Amino acid sequence: MAEQRAEPLRLGSIAPNFDADTTNGPINFHEFIGDNWVVLFSHPEDYTPVCTTELGAFAKLEPEFTKRGVKLIGLSANTIESHGGWIKDINEISGSNLTFPIIGDKERKVAYLYDMLDYQDTTNVDSKGIAFTIRSVFIIDPKKTIRLILSYPASTGRNTAEVLRVVDSLQTGDKNRITTPINWVPGDDVIVHPSVSNEQAKELFPNFRIVKPYLRFTPLSKEQTSANV
Numbered sequence: 001m002a003e004q005r006a007e008p009l010r011l012g013s014i015a016p017n018f019d020a021d022t023t024n025g026p027i028n029f030h031e032f033i034g035d036n037w038v039v040l041f042s043h044p045e046d047y048t049p050v051c052t053t054e055l056g057a058f059a060k061l062e063p064e065f066t067k068r069g070v071k072l073i074g075l076s077a078n079t080i081e082s083h084g085g086w087i088k089d090i091n092e093i094s095g096s097n098l099t100f101p102i103i104g105d106k107e108r109k110v111a112y113l114y115d116m117l118d119y120q121d122t123t124n125v126d127s128k129g130i131a132f133t134i135r136s137v138f139i140i141d142p143k144k145t146i147r148l149i150l151s152y153p154a155s156t157g158r159n160t161a162e163v164l165r166v167v168d169s170l171q172t173g174d175k176n177r178i179t180t181p182i183n184w185v186p187g188d189d190v191i192v193h194p195s196v197s198n199e200q201a202k203e204l205f206p207n208f209r210i211v212k213p214y215l216r217f218t219p220l221s222k223e224q225t226s227a228n229v
Contacts, residue, residue, distance in 0.1 A: 008115055011149060015040075015140045016113050022073070022101035023083050032101075033144060036071050037171070039163060040138040042105075042116040043076040044154045046086040051076065054135070055087075055102075056094025057160045067229035070167055072100040077111060080104040114138065118154065137163060139170065171226035177204065178220065186227035192216040 009016075015038075017030045032038070041058070043051040055074060062072055076083060083102045090098055105111055116136040135152035147170050152158055169180040178190040192201050192208055198216075201208045205218035222228060 009138075009146055009149065011146055013146050015138065015144050015146050018110055018113060020103045020105065020110060021080050022103050023080055023087065024099075024101035027101065027103075030144060032071070032073065033140060033142065035142045036069050037142060037167065038071045038073060038138075038140045039065065039167070040073050040075065040114075040136075040140065041158070041163075042111060042114075042134065042136045043074060044118075044134065046076050046078040046082045047089070050155070050157045052086070052090055052093060054157050054160075055090045055098060056096045059090065059096035059098035059100070060094065061160050061164060062100060064164055064229075065167070068164075068167055068171060068226050073103065074100065075103040075105050075110055075116070077105050077108055079106050139163070139166060141170070141174075168226050172220070172224075175226070176220065176224065178218070181217075186225040187220075187222035189217045190220045192218055 015029070015033070017028065019026065019028050041054075043054070045051065058072055058074070065072055076086075078086075083104060087098050087102070090096065103110055108117075111117060114136065116134055118134045134154055135156070135158055137148065137150040137152075137158065138146055139148035141147050148166050150158070150163075165185060168186050169184060172186070172190075173179055173193075176190075177193045177196050179193055180190050181188075184190065192205060194214070196204065198210070201216060201218070208216050208218035210216050
């Protein structure tokens with residue numbers, strides 16, 4: 001099993017390319033990304049309770065991602081045919097209309113490529129001896145660079161609002177030369193990037209304040225963030 005696993009991906013890695021079948025037809029992943037941001041997230045199994053609640057939540061929040069130029073794409077270790085029936089359940093239970101693609105990864109090819117695997121113990125495998133997938137999240141920018149990696153155990157559902165918050169932090173930081181403090185949401189004060197000198201900060205952020213030489217805050221309205229959509 002161990003020899004089948006790809007080298008671990010890191011922040012700043014180029015997202016590995018792949019071809020796959022999805023509920024919206026075949027894709028080449030890099031072509032799917034195009035000039036967009038992408039959130040790629042995996043699920044252990046179709047017709048499972050936690051996964052069902054998650055996909056419904058992502059479907060409801062998809063318009064907010066779309067406004068920010070972000071595509072969603074899910075993955076589950078089952079066939080496309082299985083996904084189709086499951087989507088009907090998801091829409092019925094959540095009241096959503098799931099339209100983003102879900103990758104069929106029954107052979108775990110993408111799961112292995114992106115190391116979306118549960119390796120807590122050697123017995124955590126399916127009937128064929130293949131490791132179960134976990135709840136992985138990758139945020140990928142238009143340059144195909146991985147900007148965030150999250151891994152959740154199968155027992156714990158994700159927080160879709162947190163994924164959207166990180167998108168806003170990354171996109172806003174890329175545009176404004178800032179970083180975001182703990183629990184930041186659009187409209188809160190932000191941190192002046194360490195690469196910006198105080199002289200530059202006076203021009204870029206006239207209202208910035210110095211708490212410590214290494215900690216400088218500045219107001220940044222919600223209208224100046226990627227959440228202004």
